[in-house]
Amino acid sequence: MTASTTVARTGSPIVEITSLSAGYLTGGTVVTAVHDFSLAVRPGEIVALVGESGSGKSTTAHALIGLLSDNARITGGSIRVGGVEIVGAREKTVRSLRGSTVGLIPQDPMVGLNPTQQIGTQVAEAVRLRGIRGPAVHAEVLEVLRTAGLDAADQHVHRYPHELSGGQRQRVLIAIALAGRPELIIADEPTSALDVTVQARILDHLESLVRESGIALLIITHDLAVAADRADRVIVMRQGRIVESGAPAEILVAPADPYTRRLIAAAPALANGGVLEPRFRETGNDRSDHAAILEIDAVTKEFRGRKGRAVVALNDVSVCVPAGRTHAVVGESGSGKSTLLRIAMGLETPTAGAVRFDGIEMSGLSWRRQRPLRRRFQLVHQNPYAALDPRFTVRESLIEPLVSFRIGSRAERHARAGELLDAVALPRTALDRLPDELSGGQRQRVAIARALSLRPDLVLLDEPVSALDVSVQEQILDLLLDLQQRFGLAYLFVSHDLAVVAKIAHTVSVLDSGTVVESGAIADVFGNPQDSRTERLIAAIPGRRARSGREPSNLERESR
Structure with missing residues (x-):
């Protein structure tokens, strides 16, 4: 670590969250999703927020950038971004901080990208917010797309999101976040759709931005291997609370909380040291x-x-x-x-x-x-947002294939829906929920259950x-193996x-x-x-640096 980086990390926080509590209004009552959460992120620091689906990670990130849903409520605490208090602030004030002070790489590229605009147009919009005009805009668009790992960027700028693969769309989102040159980048599952070599290249680039320019990075992820490989500090969340915080080596070698130990044991890359x-x-x-x-x-x-x-x-x-x-x-x-x-x-x-x-x-x-x-034969899509009809409840989505093929009575179909939720580790109370009332991981489990409804070969x-x-990934893999055997x-x-x-x-x-x-x-x-x-x-494969503490090999560098 250089002396300049050390000084940067001891500077004033770019973001400071103090005793934050937040939840969602349901039936006239606020159901708390984040409890008494505190966090400070300084220039030049990489912090990873890790936890299972529904642990409060994304709620924290969206509160930080002022993008909570309409039914969300902040019930206590303070959020200061660049020294500006945003809890209770006007939308104009919060909007002025997005892009320039805090940039967001959202989890789902199909939600984050406009399907009616070419990707070059969407990246250019973020570039122009920095005051760049004329031919320089196109040159900057190509540069940030290449930086985000999109090969042959000049061939992709005129394409629409549906003409790209899932990984390519995710890289476009990363380019949009980089285009604003923010002081802090919030990366909400930024590489979940990427293959390991591109994932490594993207994370290498984000890490180099932090180390060389003092930009801070807050990684929101369920992938403990990625967090442990890249972060200076890992914060483990469960049910809206911080259960453990510390350096990656400390958490991996001697986790203090049983929940953290379970996460490590369930991560394939970490369990075997990569x-x-x-x-x-x-x-x-x-x-x-x-x-x-x-x-x-x-x-x-x-x-x-x-x-x-x-x-x-x-x-x-x-x-x-x-x-x-x-x-x-x-x-x-x-x-x-x-x-x-x-x-x-x-x-x-x-x-x-x-x-x-x-x-x-x-x-x-x-x-x-x-x-x-x-x-x-049935298909489970990569993207649960695209796989599920947003107007259908979970129950309706699960029984639709049965109705289409005229299988079973109404009572039998409803019983089958409950069995399918049991199989993918979701509570039966989810049967009457809509997809937007579920987390991303929960939506994917519903999509898997739907594919299994017809008992395909x-x-x-x-x-x-x-x-x-x-942990849910491990449950689903074990479920698939069990179904295969049975x-x-x-x-x-x-x-x-x-x-x-x-x-x-x-x-x-x-x-x-x-x-x-x-x-x-x-x-x-x-x-x-x-x-x-x-x-x-x-x-x-992530997880090797975290376990060994060594520098990557030449082969690993080439892969990135």
Whole structure:
């Protein structure tokens, strides 16, 4: 640590929260979400706020930037931003602090981005707030997009959010936050949708801003490995209260609270010190008697880009999912994972190659002939906001597939809805809630429950646990394994989190730029990778720096 950084961290806090209490108005009563919370963040400091879904992390962050929902109430305490008290302040005063003093990287890119505007226009709006005008705006837009890790930024500026992958959209949000050059950046789950190499590059950049320029960073995350790797100070929250606070090494080595110990034990990357420990030890030499439920055979997919140019999303890709087994697909954002899922679901037609479900060729089948098959495979989306109808209660969302396929009586459907909530560790009181009354993690669990309602043979999972805190993530993974064992389910599991993949998958394919670069048993691919791109993904897994306290290797630096 340099002397200048040390001095910076002892300066006046950019943000100072004192005895904050806040909650949400429900039925005429304020239900407290944050209790007597105090925090000071100084220039040049990285603070991580860690806790499970519903612990009060996001409520604290939104109170800090004046973006609480209409039914939220601050019932006590003080929040000073840049020396200005914002509790009770006029909206004009709070607005003047956003962007220039405090920038926010929101959790969900589909909510944070305007679907009707090109991304270049949205980033330019933040750039102009700094007084930049003319041709310099475009140059600055490209610069911040590149800084946020968006490759080929000049090709993306004219695209709309729906034309980008989930990871690319998240990087646009990061660029918008950086564009205002704030004194403090609040990063609310900033890398939950990113693959490990891009995640490392983004966090490296945010960390370098802190170390070199004195900008402060407040990371809101359920990923204890990310927090421990990056933060100077980790604050653990539970049910709106601080249960533990300290340096990452202290908390990881000797956590004082049982709750913190449970979080560490549930985090795959931390539990093994960043080393991948596959659950299934079989290798390519082991025999498998499982017939294929899904075969993607030599599939190529081309899209027509601007000016009629062909864009190859997948190139001669073959993937096989055996019945009752889990095959994982991993790769960086934009590698073709989501396109592969859409082709497997029959939502896209391959340019070349074949897709077979239980031996039946899917291409060319009419809707009437496909419908009986569609009951047998279901999709869990990456984004629970997009997966759930905001007008439907949880109960209505869960029984909708049953109604569509005319399964069960009304009473049986309602009973099934309750069973599904039990399975994904949600209380039955959630049945009559709307999606916007649930946390992000709770919404994702409802989406998983909905996919299981028809008891399918195959479930396609698109980053299904990326929005969940580690303890609930562990519950969901254990649930998926249990269901697989009991009912013979097969999973096509797409994820950027290799530690999660190691816990659930039997086999894996590594995608890069639309091509399979390595495929095989988990124990073979993760234990002895043959391709440098696989090595790069493994080297970027968070949790290693926190445990070892060492500098990253050259390979780790290259991956970032």
